[in-house]
Amino acid sequence: MIDNILNEQINERAVLVGLITEQQNEAKSREYLDELAFLADTAGAETVHTFMQRLPYPNPRTFVGKGKLEEIRAFIEDNDISMAIFDDDLSSKQVLNIERELKVKILDRTSLILDIFAKRARTANAKTQVELAQYQYLLPRLTRMWTHLERQRGGIGMRGPGETQIETDRRIILTKISLLKEELRNIDKQKAVQRKNRGKLTRVALVGYTNAGKSTLMNLLSKSDVFAENKLFATLDTTVRKVIIDNLPFLLTDTVGFIRKLPTHLVDSFKSTLDEVREADLLVHVVDISHPNFEEQIEVVDKTLREVCNGADKPMIMVFNKIDAFTYTPKDENDLTPQTRENISLDELKRMWMSRLPHDCVFISARTGANIDELKNMLYQRAKEIHLTRFPYNDFLFQKYDDEDQYPET
Structure with missing residues (x-):
């Protein structure tokens, strides 16, 4: 059944x-x-x-x-x-x-x-955030939940109790929202302690539009098994993994994806999750280059990042993913109509974006592994710069070690 x-x-x-x-x-x-x-x-x-x-x-x-x-x-x-x-x-x-x-x-x-x-949430943190967002969504819509009283018994004599029930429910929900916010504040404190306990390793956060391939890239770089699927919001819980490129260890975080028309209270509910983005030393913005409107998706992510990071200008690497799925239709030489996104080749897009961006830019396929070495080299160079800026006398960190357990504490 x-x-x-x-x-x-x-x-x-x-x-x-x-x-x-x-x-x-x-x-x-x-x-x-x-x-x-x-x-x-x-x-x-x-x-x-x-x-x-x-x-x-x-x-x-x-x-x-x-x-x-x-x-x-x-x-x-x-x-x-x-x-x-x-x-x-x-x-x-x-x-x-x-x-x-x-x-x-x-x-x-x-x-x-x-x-x-609600379906994707796995950890207590994510479940609490989802529950808070649900109650905040429900609060202004309470009036329609009690319309069954009117249909069952008519209006006369029932309007008072109906309104009383609505007000009672409103107070219950407001109390629940207050309790959930307090619970999230406690979770924030625990997360802050966890972040301090990670030592002084460089923190790199994957950000991007939902279904851009962040989790697949996370698995490739960290050799882990973070859940990845061709669905929106496949990842809801923040995942942190230690990654070592050449002789340099750093922390890589996979975060929840962004989407258009995402209400403000949803972003507010996921504040503790997005703290990983706020406290990151380096952002890796993953873009689905195969999507016909990837430029608008970039704008959505940039706008959300400005809200989350309070306008802070964080170092960033722009990663254009899914080049294996990129398609275009070449224009006929006699076609005089303006060129559209569907007529631009990948090589043309590379030239456009690499000259336009003020930070590093790379085109990869996380699924096939194409150009991953180029991305790893960028990550290594940027993480090394951040580490040496923070610890200018820690050159010994960049000596060669055969086993990651031999790395000195930083």
Whole structure:
């Protein structure tokens, strides 16, 4: 019976809904919906169809217009759909109105990401962070949770108790949020002690958009077995490994990936995880060069890093990963239309980015190991510079040792 329930959850059929607005053109909306479909697949849902509507701004009652909502309802009824997922955050009023019309489960992008987070969390730290984010998401949406009272018994005589229950739940959730924040503060203190106990080794943190290949690169460099999968948010728990390149040891950290439209409270909830990024000596920004809009993903990561690191300008190596999956379509010599990303070769991109960036840049494939030696050399040189800046008289560290256990304490 349990297997049947799990199969039902995995095989939930969903439709996706997005908008084309003045701030978001059709191409951008389709890309966001493709990413939303990837999120749905990661959560275990099957995307059956996507709906888009052109509006100047979301309908405050139902997100989309009345006619589009009727179209979605008809499709749901004809195709055994159990869930509708919207690409933007919905208010409690919008969720209530949409549920009344569609009569299926309604999710928005944030609730879908939270579901994935809850599934991926393994450590007590990650579970606490996810629980805090869930309660913060739930708090402003409490009103719709008690609409079953109105449907069951009518309004007269029940409005008072209903409101009382809502206020009671609000106080309970606020208390729970306070307790979780205190628990995370305690975890922060423990993490800070752990970081101090790691000694003075150089700290290198892998950062990047989700599914850029950070965990695969971590496994390659550290010869470990960090979980890696072609799914969004495959890694949620921070992992730290000792890596030795030539005669130089340093600490390498794999962190949670970033994503577009990630609400502020989610970033705040994962503060203790992102402390590893904040305290790193060197950042390795991993980019999926095979993604058609990798430049926007870089902007998303840079923006989040500025928020996390309070605008600090940390040393960085830009790693363009997945060159084995890179494809392009050469332009016909008689084609006079402007060149697009799809027409640019990898060699052209290398020249563009290597001349544009103020820091080191390398193109690799973590899956096949292509150009990994070049990346290792960069890591060695940058980690050595950081170490000698911190300990200018520690030249003995760079003598050759046959066994990593022979390394002197730093």
